[in-house]
Amino acid sequence: MTRNSLDVATRVSPQLSDLLNSRINNPENEQPVTLMAVRRFLSDLLPSDFNEAERMHHFDISESLTDELDALIEEFGATALAIDFAQVNASEPLSRAIERVVNDENRENPPTLAVVRDALLAGLGARLVGDGVLEDDEDDTLLAEIEALIDRFGPDTLAEDLLRYE
Structure with a gap:
């Protein structure tokens, strides 16, 4: 089975x-x-007498979750992995670390996940705690989180694409 790209989740x-x-x-x-x-799960939540007029429509969005899922199934197939369609963002602490690497004026190219991992291994988390950007305990999980993102998307994925903006 072919994995879908990060772009499909957008x-x-x-x-x-x-x-x-x-x-x-x-x-x-x-x-x-x-x-x-996921489609079956959603269908099981709906009452059996549920009809088209009662679909769970989003506010200001014309398609319901069911309609949206049906469209994805039609385009990518029923056996497509849901994980490929779920949006993933870095946590707030990891986003701060990524931003620090992105804003490094000595960097010529946009950083990848591997570059951010290398920066964390070189002490970036501790420097961010020292600078007051992160709390003492917020850097504890950064390495595990970046490793999980690398496992999912690959080391060459642009780190900037996973920034959380809130």
Whole structure:
């Protein structure tokens, strides 16, 4: 099965992404979650007499979660992995670390996840704590988080693409 790129997740609404992430992160899952598994889950939540006029429509969005899922299934197939469609952002502490690397005026190229990992290994987290950018305990999980992102997207993914803006 071909994995879909990071770009496909940008086409998914935040509401559907939240639903996908909730199903992906369910500890009872024994197998990778597919789009069809999420669709079945959503269908099971709806009453049996649910009709088209009563669909759960988003505010200011014309498609419901069900419609959006159906469109993804039609385009990518029922067995496409849900994880490929869920939006992923770095945590706030990791976003601060990424921003520090991005804003390094000595850097010529946009940093990748591997570059950020290398900066963390070289003490970036401790420097951010020392500068007051991070709390003492916020740097404890940065390395594990960047490793998980590298495992999911690859070391050459631009770190900037995963920044959390809030």
